[in-house]
Amino acid sequence: xxxxxxxxxxxxxxxxxxVTLSCTYDTSESDYYLFWYKQPPSRQMILVIxxxxxxxxxxxxxxxxxxxxxxxKSFSLKISDSQLGDAAMYFCAYRDVLGxxxxxKLTFGQGTILTVHP
Amino acid sequence: EAGVAQSPRYKIIEKRQSVAFWCNPISGHAxxxxxxxxxxxxxxxxxxxxxxxxxxxxxxxxxxxxxxxxKGVDSTLKIQPAKLEDSAVYLCASSARDRGxxxxxxxxxxxxxxx
Numbered sequence: 001x002x003x004x005x006x007x008x009x010x011x012x013x014x015x016x017x018x019v020t021l022s023c024t025y026d027t028s029e030s031d032y033y034l035f036w037y038k039q040p041p042s043r044q045m046i047l048v049i050x051x052x053x054x055x056x057x058x059x060x061x062x063x064x065x066x067x068x069x070x071x072x073k074s075f076s077l078k079i080s081d082s083q084l085g086d087a088a089m090y091f092c093a094y095r096d097v098l099g100x101x102x103x104x105k106l107t108f109g110q111g112t113i114l115t116v117h118p
Numbered sequence: 119e120a121g122v123a124q125s126p127r128y129k130i131i132e133k134r135q136s137v138a139f140w141c142n143p144i145s146g147h148a149x150x151x152x153x154x155x156x157x158x159x160x161x162x163x164x165x166x167x168x169x170x171x172x173x174x175x176x177x178x179x180x181x182x183x184x185x186x187x188x189k190g191v192d193s194t195l196k197i198q199p200a201k202l203e204d205s206a207v208y209l210c211a212s213s214a215r216d217r218g219x220x221x222x223x224x225x226x227x228x229x230x231x232x233x
Contacts, residue, residue, distance in 0.1 A: 040224065043207060043227045043229075044224060044226050044227075045161075045211075045224035047222075049125060059227075091161075093160075105166055105174055106161070106222060107163075108161050109157070110160050
């Protein structure tokens with residue numbers, strides 16, 4: 001079974017600075033997807049960024065970027081120019097390529113609480 | 119476009135009572151998921167539907183949990199009887215193929231407290 005591990009229960013950053021959240025995963029599959037989700041206190045889970053395992057290029061979305069190391073099974077999230085609105089619980093998640101489709105279940109890590117200080 | 123709707127938002131029951139949660143996915147989304155999120159943990163899939171058929175229910179405690187998705191649209195998740203360890207947020211998500219991709223959209227969740 002696939003597992004996802006986030007070893008940082010809490011992280012903090014000063015506004016406008018950069019922070020990196022860590023994630024490792026375990027799988028025997030060669031093709032899969034990885035995600036970072038954000039869950040603010042309101043509980044609505046929002047997709048931040050995704051990475052297809054077959055792509056060597058790291059995904060970026062504005063201030064968010066990932067460092068995907070497939071051999072090391074590592075998938076970290078870098079948030080640049082941190083804003084107060086970035087404060088939330090961040091989850092790393094894994095999804096199999098199910099039967100050639102992309103609608104398989106998500107397996108989540110335990111989450112990292114990010115605090116942004118003004 | 120309306121998002122995933124869930125009700126109720128909060129529910130408090132005593133152990134051994136029954137409870138039901140309702141989810142209305144985004145219009146046109148064929149895939150529907152129920153996740154259980156215990157406080158301080160990541161969500162865990164309970165059941166996944168494709169239209170009104172079950173794709174994965176391997177982690178659903180079938181002795182007390184049941185779910186249905188009639189007509190491939192709305193879904194109901196039921197717990198009967200509830201245990202203290204069922205206290206959690208129950209998240210519903212839906213997805214559909216869009217430009218070759220299924221992104222899961224989550225609802226606001228239902229927070230269940232079992233006393």
